[in-house]
Amino acid sequence: MSGVLRVRQDMEEWEILQAWKERVGQELDRVMAFWMEHSHDPEHGWAAPFGHPQQGLCPSRAPTLSSQPTLRFPSSPSHLRSWGLDTGLWGSAQAPHLLFMVHVPDRGFFTCLGRDGQVYDDLKYVWLQGRQVWMYCRLYRKVKRFRRPELLDSAKAGGDFLLRHARVTPPEKKCAFVLTRDGRPVKVQRTIFSECFYTMAMNELWRVTGDVRYQSEAVEMMEQLVHWVREDPSGLGQLRLPGAPSAEPMAVPMMLLCLVEQLGEADAELAARYAELGDWCAGRILQHVQRDGQAVLENVAEDGRELAGCLGRHQNPGHALEAGWFLLRHAIRKGDPDLRAHVIDKFMLLPFRSGWDPDHEGLFYFQDVDGLCPTQLEWAMKLWWPHSEAMIAFLMGYSESGDPALLRLFCQVAEYTFRQFRDPEYGEWFGYLNREGKVALTIKGGPFKGCFHVPRCLAMCEEMLDALLSRGDPADVPVRLGAE
């Protein structure tokens, strides 16, 4: 390629990066505003000094684990009402002092939010509580404009809600899957994921507060998770039935690898403690590449063999792409260029080629590796999170390899995603489109969609775009940008 052509191509790429940086940054602000406006439970955690008759606010629920209560002064009656409180209960011209309330940091988040943010169910899903706490802390810690006390306060309130209520029968570590608004367990899953998001939340809370109780919670839960996965799963309550195959869902080593990175960040001791675990997780994920390297399968036998039937043929392209960027970060930490190339090929290009709908665009939710019809009713729907994961994966792949094909894939996915999932009217993204791209569910949050995939994607993309752009003017870094 001639020098002139290269400079022109580099200039174009620089403009693309600049334009996307602005779009994702603005979108991150809009998305976070949606969650901060609509998802905070105004009631649990706020109590009048003299007690309050409503369940969850009485003095018997005073915090034991959290730090000192802080006094808050509502700025106006409408502010009070925005917390769901009837001002008549709290004060009058004769007794204005009743407007003081004690902040009890035990609150949690609503995640069942309609298109405009209306709460349509007050159940609190533990995955989503943990994820939202993590997201708030991460933004507070990493993105200057989000270093705002209201994020930190809400994260602490959510974290303390988890500390107090997530475990079903403390001191046992098994957490519920979903809790009532005031924290009573409704359902328990026989998997590790509630506990994984609990761990992420606690570790990130420790990073922003410095409160070591959060960190000891995180580390203890991590030990429990490793025990369940690698030594003895019986504490999860799973039945071992004679006909059940010993299948490994890719999510299990993926989540543990994610936690290895979470706990090991700037922490030499924990990074060393979990180094072997990280390699084990990466090896397990890589076992899901099957069919002579031509397919990523969601479930394989623990020894890496392909499983029979629908279970064995099941594919989830968005999940493969998410595993892709988890593995790519692992390859970066290890300084392993072969692994980097393998991951880009098998966990990014391959799932995109097979999983992208050639007729209507977008990533299929599920596929069957033999091209048979999946049995999941939603297999052809387009969900938000595979697309946000694909955006992260391709931009990270491009950042690490400089391959402009990966930047083009990022743009292709991001254009589709911004066009189809964004809601310019009320903010946040729709989660569930039909195959043709029409909104199938108008909810913005639900049992599996909270404040996590969208802002994580936007914040990570903004950070990566920033880093790419700050490498200097394109003419300065031709080898990095667009050289091939």
Next chain:
Amino acid sequence: MSGVLRVRQDMEEWEILQAWKERVGQELDRVMAFWMEHSHDPEHGWAAPFGHPQQGLCPSRAPTLSSQPTLRFPSSPSHLRSWGLDTGLWGSAQAPHLLFMVHVPDRGFFTCLGRDGQVYDDLKYVWLQGRQVWMYCRLYRKVKRFRRPELLDSAKAGGDFLLRHARVTPPEKKCAFVLTRDGRPVKVQRTIFSECFYTMAMNELWRVTGDVRYQSEAVEMMEQLVHWVREDPSGLGQLRLPGAPSAEPMAVPMMLLCLVEQLGEADAELAARYAELGDWCAGRILQHVQRDGQAVLENVAEDGRELAGCLGRHQNPGHALEAGWFLLRHAIRKGDPDLRAHVIDKFMLLPFRSGWDPDHEGLFYFQDVDGLCPTQLEWAMKLWWPHSEAMIAFLMGYSESGDPALLRLFCQVAEYTFRQFRDPEYGEWFGYLNREGKVALTIKGGPFKGCFHVPRCLAMCEEMLDALLSRGDPADVPVRLGAE
């Protein structure tokens, strides 16, 4: 209405009934041919006299419960191959006697069938095993042209497969949800439905074979079911969590009511034994009529109050219609015209009005009674079974009331159903359409779709249409047909 007009209307109705009788009869034959050709496991249950190395055919799996083995002589090598056997294993010009095989009645059905009947998974779902046994026996017993030995043999083989394998830890009665091809348990549900379909299968097997062992299985399982539902559910393995509402899914009293009718048919002793239970079930189902009679809700508290949140607002129009015809038969048995009118109003007309898609026709799968967006991804899809249940409900409603509006609804649903779900090319019906009526899953059978709803609908409609037509020429029965 003048006499001439009435006769003309009656003539039109008579022609409609006649035309539908022919359509459903022909369709029933086509549908049953599909299942008989593709769903019989050719391997398990067929063994050579000298044993066979394949799992499941060795002498150690010889039957203990079933009646004498019968000798079969395959009519040709291709016949043998149609059972999935390699003739080379079994015989040669030198040893043709090896072509004899022993029929071991322990076989079960494949239900994971692709569009053309291809088996795409060999797992055996217990609900669907029981339902197919029941369907074969019911047709054998009630429809003259299905009184064929191959139906009876297959039903017995399926029943013996259930007898031997369905229970997870015999003599405990809890059944698996899904088994491997050779009968090892893969998953267990903490509900009563596997056991309900087991009971239906055993009772119907007894009716066609006279073998009392089947009936004692049915009656013992029924006692267990009543104990779980009305006395102590702990044997089901459900956790009782402090935040879980004591919700009653409508399916539970529906299934028990179905069993009360099944066991009590032409059996004065059992009909008397379960009379009170039948009334209890009907009362419990009627509690699901909420909102001042304006809605049927799928889940209510055990005391009949509406539940909070999505769970409480959940509606399933097809299920309400199915409950409608269960209750209508209960009203007929009781000779209760008020209940009959109530049921037609609340469980037929009401769910149709709210559940029928005004834009694209067809019944929604799920709805939220407040018109909010359901959280189930498949809520707007059109599934086969709500439509087959609606056909039964409206034709039964018409048969019992003579109201031509119900005949019109039957025709509306049946026209949509035959147009959208039938597969003229390969037989059986598609199960899953998108909201617009396009086939979303091409499978003909799967974990929840087997040989049950479609042939039950067609056989019941054929029987009802026959009965309506045999009431004589329309001019003879003007009060019944079209009088209002």
